[in-house]
Amino acid sequence: MMGSSLLLAQFLCLLLFHSHSQPAHSSSNFSSSVQLCPGDQSLALLQFKNSFPMTPSSPSTFPCYPPEKVLWKEGTDCCTWDGVTCSMKTGHVIGLDLGCSMLYGTLHSNSTLFSLHHLQKLNLSYNDFNRSVISSSFGQFLHLTHLDLNSSNFAGQVPPEISHLSRLVSLGLSSNSGELMLEPISFNKLAQNLTQLRELYLGGVNMSLVVPSSLMNLSSSLSYLQLWRCGLKGELPDNLFRRSNLQWLDLWSNEGLTGSFPQYNLSNALSHLDLSYTRISIHLEPDSISHLKSVEKLYLSGCNFVGSNLDLLGNLTQLIELGLKDNQFGGQIPFSLGKLKQLKYLHLGNNSFIGPIPDSLFKLTQLEWLDLSYNRLTGLIPFQISRLSSLTALLLSNNQLIGRIPSQISRLSGLIILDLSHNLLNGTTPSSLFSMPSLHFLLLNNNLLYGQISPFLCKSLQYINLSFNKLYGQIPPSVFKLKHLKVLMLSSNDKLIGNISSVICELKFLEILDLSNSGFSGFIPQCLGNFSDGLSALHLGGNNLHGNIPSIYSEGNSLRYLNFNGNKLKGVIPPSIINCVNLEFLDLSNNMIDDTFPSFLETLPKLKVVILRSNKLHGSLKGPTVKDAFSKLQIFDLSNNNLSGPLPTEYFNNFKAIMSVDQDMDYMRTHNLTTTYVYSVKLAWKGLEVEFSKIQIALTTLDLSCNKFTGKIPESLGKLKSLIQLNLSHNSLIGYIQPSLGNLTNLESLDLSSNLLAGRIPQQLVDLTFLQVLNLSYNHLEGPIPQGKQFNTFENGSYEGNLGLCGFPLQVKCNKGEGQQPPPSNFEKEDSMFEEGLGWKAVAMGYGCGFVFGVSIGYVVFRARKPAWFVKMVEDSAHQNAKRLRRKNAPARNGGRRH
Numbered sequence: 001m002m003g004s005s006l007l008l009a010q011f012l013c014l015l016l017f018h019s020h021s022q023p024a025h026s027s028s029n030f031s032s033s034v035q036l037c038p039g040d041q042s043l044a045l046l047q048f049k050n051s052f053p054m055t056p057s058s059p060s061t062f063p064c065y066p067p068e069k070v071l072w073k074e075g076t077d078c079c080t081w082d083g084v085t086c087s088m089k090t091g092h093v094i095g096l097d098l099g100c101s102m103l104y105g106t107l108h109s110n111s112t113l114f115s116l117h118h119l120q121k122l123n124l125s126y127n128d129f130n131r132s133v134i135s136s137s138f139g140q141f142l143h144l145t146h147l148d149l150n151s152s153n154f155a156g157q158v159p160p161e162i163s164h165l166s167r168l169v170s171l172g173l174s175s176n177s178g179e180l181m182l183e184p185i186s187f188n189k190l191a192q193n194l195t196q197l198r199e200l201y202l203g204g205v206n207m208s209l210v211v212p213s214s215l216m217n218l219s220s221s222l223s224y225l226q227l228w229r230c231g232l233k234g235e236l237p238d239n240l241f242r243r244s245n246l247q248w249l250d251l252w253s254n255e256g257l258t259g260s261f262p263q264y265n266l267s268n269a270l271s272h273l274d275l276s277y278t279r280i281s282i283h284l285e286p287d288s289i290s291h292l293k294s295v296e297k298l299y300l301s302g303c304n305f306v307g308s309n310l311d312l313l314g315n316l317t318q319l320i321e322l323g324l325k326d327n328q329f330g331g332q333i334p335f336s337l338g339k340l341k342q343l344k345y346l347h348l349g350n351n352s353f354i355g356p357i358p359d360s361l362f363k364l365t366q367l368e369w370l371d372l373s374y375n376r377l378t379g380l381i382p383f384q385i386s387r388l389s390s391l392t393a394l395l396l397s398n399n400q401l402i403g404r405i406p407s408q409i410s411r412l413s414g415l416i417i418l419d420l421s422h423n424l425l426n427g428t429t430p431s432s433l434f435s436m437p438s439l440h441f442l443l444l445n446n447n448l449l450y451g452q453i454s455p456f457l458c459k460s461l462q463y464i465n466l467s468f469n470k471l472y473g474q475i476p477p478s479v480f481k482l483k484h485l486k487v488l489m490l491s492s493n494d495k496l497i498g499n500i501s502s503v504i505c506e507l508k509f510l511e512i513l514d515l516s517n518s519g520f521s522g523f524i525p526q527c528l529g530n531f532s533d534g535l536s537a538l539h540l541g542g543n544n545l546h547g548n549i550p551s552i553y554s555e556g557n558s559l560r561y562l563n564f565n566g567n568k569l570k571g572v573i574p575p576s577i578i579n580c581v582n583l584e585f586l587d588l589s590n591n592m593i594d595d596t597f598p599s600f601l602e603t604l605p606k607l608k609v610v611i612l613r614s615n616k617l618h619g620s621l622k623g624p625t626v627k628d629a630f631s632k633l634q635i636f637d638l639s640n641n642n643l644s645g646p647l648p649t650e651y652f653n654n655f656k657a658i659m660s661v662d663q664d665m666d667y668m669r670t671h672n673l674t675t676t677y678v679y680s681v682k683l684a685w686k687g688l689e690v691e692f693s694k695i696q697i698a699l700t701t702l703d704l705s706c707n708k709f710t711g712k713i714p715e716s717l718g719k720l721k722s723l724i725q726l727n728l729s730h731n732s733l734i735g736y737i738q739p740s741l742g743n744l745t746n747l748e749s750l751d752l753s754s755n756l757l758a759g760r761i762p763q764q765l766v767d768l769t770f771l772q773v774l775n776l777s778y779n780h781l782e783g784p785i786p787q788g789k790q791f792n793t794f795e796n797g798s799y800e801g802n803l804g805l806c807g808f809p810l811q812v813k814c815n816k817g818e819g820q821q822p823p824p825s826n827f828e829k830e831d832s833m834f835e836e837g838l839g840w841k842a843v844a845m846g847y848g849c850g851f852v853f854g855v856s857i858g859y860v861v862f863r864a865r866k867p868a869w870f871v872k873m874v875e876d877s878a879h880q881n882a883k884r885l886r887r888k889n890a891p892a893r894n895g896g897r898r899h
Helices: 004-014 038-050 136-140 160-164 184-193 211-219 238-242 288-289 310-315 337-339 359-363 384-388 406-412 431-435 475-481 502-506 575-579 599-603 715-719 739-743 763-767 824-831 841-848 853-862 868-889
Strands: 085-087 093-097 121-123 145-147 156-157 171-172 199-201 225-226 233-235 247-251 256-258 272-275 297-299 321-324 345-347 369-371 376-379 394-395 400-403 417-419 425-428 441-443 448-452 461-463 470-473 487-489 495-499 512-514 521-523 537-539 545-546 562-563 566-572 584-589 608-610 618-620 635-637 642-646 669-671 676-678 680-685 689-693 700-702 709-713 726-727 732-734 748-750 771-777 782-783 804-806
Touching: 038 093, 085 233, 093 584, 160 184, 184 211, 211 233, 211 238, 247 495, 288 310, 310 337, 359 384, 406 431, 562 599, 608 680, 635 680, 669 689, 680 700, 715 739, 739 763
Parallel strands: 093 121, 121 145, 145 171, 171 199, 199 225, 225 247, 233 256, 247 272, 272 297, 297 321, 321 345, 345 369, 369 394, 376 400, 394 417, 400 425, 417 441, 425 448, 441 461, 448 470, 461 487, 470 495, 487 512, 495 521, 512 537, 521 545, 537 562, 545 566, 562 584, 584 608, 608 635, 618 642, 635 700, 642 709, 700 726, 709 732, 726 748, 748 771, 782 804
Antiparallel strands: 085 093, 669 676, 680 689
């Protein structure tokens, strides 16, 4: 699944509708000069540039596009170099603009940059300084008026020496990977000393310890204040909104920020206001609206509205952009919004608006972006929407719109984004949609559309999602000529057929390819493993593909998600997958792969999901050969193969990600500059096959069922405290059920059925308060079933096939006073005969025909240490009896012995 809302939000930033970056008119106007610069400054510049010899493998590392590498020629006047400005009087370097210049590496405190003492303007934004600490040496630039370090991957503390730059007019520290911190002492010094400051950009800087009231100490000249996602907590003084020079205030996503938005005496200069995702109380009443007459861009998404009348927003006729998404507004969309004649951006998504799209919106002829997605709108898509001739983005997804897609939409010749996904639209797709000259993003997924896919005549398309419809036929060859295409998703159209042409490998910019759960056949093009360094998600599962898995995966590739499950693939798992160093998800299940376990996967440092179930894997798992093997693994499924030998205890000891409980409620996904792809998976889950359209980061499962594993259940499994599902059923495991499994406090499903386990059920399992599914059937367990908590909810099926068990819910009553067997001591674990293949019952087996005979047999066993003839006789007899019981009693549901 594609996280389309995130993608569209990113594209919105590219269109400059709602940017949380520095406004376009501010700072950084560097002009070139022909004045000769001093030789020491020329040398310092060259040494500074040469201190960053490394460049990343892909330009996409940088948060700007296209980055341009610094090209300075030694021996020439540095005043003529790109980005360098010199004083007309002295020749000193006074300006350096290296924004988006592909600088990559550490900026050291002894860098020659800090010898350029005459600098007045310095721009290092949109580079990658590899989490360097901002050096205190920046405090030496006493003439500096503009300092821009936005989006350059700095980390650590903002040094207090920044406050020495008393001439600063503009300071930018935003968007530094969320790892930059500004402590109260440094902030207070900054506020006290930077008295000329007019622009302050701290978006994404951790200011969680800064008291919001201290913002009032900032320069009275301040006109731009950007504090999005700074972790601010506490009450914001309402006088901040009344500062006479304040034009731009961005407090987006400070969820602990409280206070009230004042209803009077607002700054008349305020033109941009963003209070989205804060807890600041907002009253939309006539008085408060009358004081917003100068605001042109208003963002109040996910806010704390109190007693608000949305109809009043129609009085803000100066508005150019209005964002009200993620609130709980109900009723119909206010008709009065049609009075906002200058409106270019309107986002009402993710509310609870009902009814049809109001006709008044079609009078907003300047509208460029309309997002009404994730509401409960009904009816047809009005053909009048074609009157919005300036539209570049139309988003109506996740509603209950019905009928056909009106062909008049194709008249919107400037449309860049069209998202009609997740509705009830039917009929064929108008062929004219595929010819719209400016269209970049086309999302029609999750509807009831049918018919063949029309030829793509629009050469500008970058993103196509037609998944989850009823389309049929073949992929039109014109798709493979879309040279700018980054995303192609046609999944879950089960009547799409034909081969996947190798011509697809001509799409060199492809980042996501999902053709899963359709009817494609033939071979997988071998070029798919190495045709695009940018490919991050490849999903061809659930088709009729055969042949071998692509054998070549090039070094430096970006692949994170690889899914070929549910095909007819044969051969082996190619070792070149070790070149996929970013791989997080690998699913090759339900094929015919004939191979040993691919131990080379342990070298992949980011691997979180490995699913190889239902193949022909054989041999044993020998354990790790590298440090931290599978340390990030969360889902490990090798079920339904022919693997043998002991359980891979040493791998279990490396499952660090399953040892710590992760409460993250987000989902696994790829993260590219312009696209994101949410991982999906099919798992055997609590006895059923379940498709997870999204995989929560906290999801963990270990499934080694239906193999030929032998030996004991290792005690180390008890370390995997975040494990939600454990399935070791249908193997030949012996010994006790480990009491350490009682440490798996997040466990919801435990299946140890159809093994050779003996002894009693540990009382410690009662502590598994989240346990919903328990299957211990068809073992040799005995004694009373533990009582209490979740154990009071399990039925007979959890225990059947264990003739020695007694107590609820079974009909067999326990002997009066029969106590619970304590867990075996370490000595017993090491030396008991059971661990050697024979239980304590060998000593007492002769009770039926004489105590002396039984003791004698026990004595022989103890002295001879498991005589082979005797053990074989007993084990063969027990095995035959167990088989007869299973054939007679095994249920059809999960947990019964497979046949």
